Amino acid sequence: MKTKLILPIVLLLFMGSCITPDYLPSTSTIDINEHGSYIKLTNKTKPNFNGELIAIDTTLLIVLNEETGKCDTAFISEIEYFKLRYAKPKHYAWTIPVFSLLTITHGFYALYSMPVNLIVTISVTVSGEKAFQYSEDDMTYEKLKMFARFPQGIPPNVNLDTLK
Amino acid sequence: MNTMKNPTIQGLLLAIIIFGAIACNTYFHSFRSNYDNANSLIHETKNLQTKPFLKAHLKNGDVCILQDTWVIDTAVNTVSGTGSQFDFNRRLVYQGALTIQIDSVAIFETNTKLQNTEAERIRALSILAGLDLGLGLVCISNPKACFGSCPTFYFDERDNFHYADAEGFSNAISPSMEYFDIDALNTKTITGNTLDLTMKNEALETHCVKSVNLLSYPIQDGERVFQSPNNTFYLCEKPLELVKAHGPEGNITELLQKEDRLERFSLSDEHNLSSKEELILDFDNLNSSKDLGLVLNFRQSLMTTYFIYSAIGYMGDQVGDIFAKLETDKSAIKKLNGGLKKELGNVDIYVWNESTKSWVYQDGFYETGPIAINRQIIPLQAKEKSQKLKVKLVLNKGLWRLDYAAIAPIKKEVEPLEIQPIQILNKGKKDHKALTAVLDTAKHLISMPGDEYNFQFRFPHANTRYELFLYSKGYYIEWMRESWLQDKNLLKLRQLLENPKKYLRVEAANYKRYETTMEQQFWNSKVDTKSFSYYEN
Numbered sequence: 001m002k003t004k005l006i007l008p009i010v011l012l013l014f015m016g017s018c019i020t021p022d023y024l025p026s027t028s029t030i031d032i033n034e035h036g037s038y039i040k041l042t043n044k045t046k047p048n049f050n051g052e053l054i055a056i057d058t059t060l061l062i063v064l065n066e067e068t069g070k071c072d073t074a075f076i077s078e079i080e081y082f083k084l085r086y087a088k089p090k091h092y093a094w095t096i097p098v099f100s101l102l103t104i105t106h107g108f109y110a111l112y113s114m115p116v117n118l119i120v121t122i123s124v125t126v127s128g129e130k131a132f133q134y135s136e137d138d139m140t141y142e143k144l145k146m147f148a149r150f151p152q153g154i155p156p157n158v159n160l161d162t163l164k
Numbered sequence: 165m166n167t168m169k170n171p172t173i174q175g176l177l178l179a180i181i182i183f184g185a186i187a188c189n190t191y192f193h194s195f196r197s198n199y200d201n202a203n204s205l206i207h208e209t210k211n212l213q214t215k216p217f218l219k220a221h222l223k224n225g226d227v228c229i230l231q232d233t234w235v236i237d238t239a240v241n242t243v244s245g246t247g248s249q250f251d252f253n254r255r256l257v258y259q260g261a262l263t264i265q266i267d268s269v270a271i272f273e274t275n276t277k278l279q280n281t282e283a284e285r286i287r288a289l290s291i292l293a294g295l296d297l298g299l300g301l302v303c304i305s306n307p308k309a310c311f312g313s314c315p316t317f318y319f320d321e322r323d324n325f326h327y328a329d330a331e332g333f334s335n336a337i338s339p340s341m342e343y344f345d346i347d348a349l350n351t352k353t354i355t356g357n358t359l360d361l362t363m364k365n366e367a368l369e370t371h372c373v374k375s376v377n378l379l380s381y382p383i384q385d386g387e388r389v390f391q392s393p394n395n396t397f398y399l400c401e402k403p404l405e406l407v408k409a410h411g412p413e414g415n416i417t418e419l420l421q422k423e424d425r426l427e428r429f430s431l432s433d434e435h436n437l438s439s440k441e442e443l444i445l446d447f448d449n450l451n452s453s454k455d456l457g458l459v460l461n462f463r464q465s466l467m468t469t470y471f472i473y474s475a476i477g478y479m480g481d482q483v484g485d486i487f488a489k490l491e492t493d494k495s496a497i498k499k500l501n502g503g504l505k506k507e508l509g510n511v512d513i514y515v516w517n518e519s520t521k522s523w524v525y526q527d528g529f530y531e532t533g534p535i536a537i538n539r540q541i542i543p544l545q546a547k548e549k550s551q552k553l554k555v556k557l558v559l560n561k562g563l564w565r566l567d568y569a570a571i572a573p574i575k576k577e578v579e580p581l582e583i584q585p586i587q588i589l590n591k592g593k594k595d596h597k598a599l600t601a602v603l604d605t606a607k608h609l610i611s612m613p614g615d616e617y618n619f620q621f622r623f624p625h626a627n628t629r630y631e632l633f634l635y636s637k638g639y640y641i642e643w644m645r646e647s648w649l650q651d652k653n654l655l656k657l658r659q660l661l662e663n664p665k666k667y668l669r670v671e672a673a674n675y676k677r678y679e680t681t682m683e684q685q686f687w688n689s690k691v692d693t694k695s696f697s698y699y700e701n
Contacts, residue, residue: 023254030277031216031276031277035254090285099289099293113299124289128282132281150225151270152221158224163252
């Protein structure tokens with residue numbers, strides 16, 4: 001019973017992770033994208049939030065919250081970790097059922113080929129979903145600025161409440 | 165060395181290599197650069213053959229994105245080019261020729277194009293797809309090698325077909341060919357008084373199972389019970405191993421001396437599939453005054469499976485009509501058994517008679533099926549009692565796989581106790597219908613591909629060591645594969661049935677092609693690290 005549930009659960013997880021914001025560029029349009037990258041913040045005490053990275057200064061990080069449509073701020077010292085996505089990933093979840101079904105033609109050998117297919121297709125899917133992402137392990141907050149809508153910081157004439 | 169031959173390990177290694185190729189795929193943030201001033205931008209981009217697109221983040225929050233034709237005019241302190249300008253909310257405010265005062269720019273940004281980002285993943289999937297399709301094509305073109313036949317039985321339900329303890333009624337490919345089959349299951353100590361046995365359908369077939377019973381006989385230390393080809397059971401003393409064995413290839417003693425699943429087999433004759441070969445076995449120190457029997461552990465190669473599948477393929481779209489005819493015309497079945505089966509022959513046993521200087525025929529072993537190993541005995545009719553014994557096996561080349569040969573002193577003929585199942589579990593739940601079906605001689609338990617039934621048997625005594633045999637009765641219906649329809653050849657079918665001698669010569673080249681690829685791959689995938697002893701699994 002448990003083993004039968006694994007595949008649908010894995011697929012559902014991957015389907016869930018397929019949703020990426022429209023403003024994220026594909027890898028081929030990364031140099032002409034006008035928006036900041038998509039960031040997910042896990043905070044130490046405040047609720048977690050995610051959205052477009054607007055700006056970073058020495059102490060604060062500003063995000064246009066995807067859910068509320070308003071800007072939220074987080075003190076860098078209060079951030080436990082972040083995940084930044086700078087381009088839309090390619091989705092390979094379809095390969096899991098398709099390749100697994102292919103092994104039906106292998107008869108006895110499916111005993112071996114199906115696990116190999118599952119390992120490879122799940123790995124490819126996970127690696128595809130995790131591509132174009134950074135976390136605090138990959139870069140400093142100083143470098144992270146480059147992926148904000150305003151890498152120079154919030155312009156003086158811009159009111160955060162008016163940002164969309 | 166053996167570990168590397170394990171197909172599971174090989175598969176995992178392949179997966180790790182492919183996964184490794186994917187995991188190495190990492191991109192660093194160096195594709196993006198920011199410049200606080202025009203000078204550093206000019207300096208960093210002056211040697212580039214192709215200019216990158218330029219993003220100018222203005223101090224008022226706007227961003228201008230210029231195509232790769234932008235230029236910086238240091239005299240008038242501007243950057244100009246063709247592009248788009250977006251306001252701080254990233255609404256497009258202008259598109260076309262742009263001239264931007266450098267003083268109004270907070271930060272310049274360039275990006276290196278990300279290229280071949282998916283190459284590793286696509287490569288991994290391509291390799292996998294290639295392997296899958298290759299194996300798929302081989303299996304579709306030679307289904308005999310990839311798809312099994314008949315129900316398989318396991319003491320340990322986690323085992324796969326390589327460790328099947330028995331396979332039932334392999335010859336019964338239609339209702340009228342239904343028969344009972346008895347397979348040796350080795351010895352087992354029943355500590356409680358129940359025993360579980362799992363029956364699996366691991367092939368594209370419908371299995372119609374009439375009976376599944378255990379035959380058991382309690383034994384003492386050192387005793388064994390062996391079954392003869394005509395299903396007579398003999399209580400024997402511990403078998404005596406052979407001292408020497410040789411075949412056309414040379415010394416094969418090590419292959420036949422132990423029950424270790426290291427099997428002796430040969431490839432078929434490329435000109436005639438019914439060519440025979442001889443093996444000579446020598447035994448010594450036969451001190452027993454009792455009658456002796458030759459014990460042989462054997463199973464078939466995939467040759468007979470190939471013939472069954474070929475025959476069905478030759479029937480093409482008339483398979484239903486022909487099988488219907490088989491049901492009403494018993495002569496066709498007689499033709500099958502008397503023709504091809506007779507031509508392929510048994511593993512015939514001869515004993516050397518020193519006084520007449522001649523080989524004396526004893527009997528022959530025969531059991532269809534390439535999966536489970538059969539353990540049988542043939543009582544020898546040696547007139548003279550001697551310390552030494554020379555035995556000759558005459559067998560069809562490429563048809564048999566032999567694991568073990570020994571001489572067992574026979575104590576007496578015995579009658580094992582037949583035990584019916586008391587309960588059947590289907591997916592862990594009691595299946596009363598299944599139990600009723602196998603207990604009622606007028607009914608069949610229908611098992612479809614992927615089905616597993618766990619049979620529970622109750623023994624009269626606990627903590628007793630038993631020699632066990634499986635009694636199974638039924639038949640199975642092979643599922644027609646679409647690809648087989650193209651093989652329709654009624655003339656060839658007629659030849660197979662009526663002139664098997666010629667068929668086995670004509671078909672030799674086709675079988676040889678199949679044998680050298682799939683036969684080898686199939687058996688190479690055998691997991692040979694698991695060993696078993698005479699007395700306990």
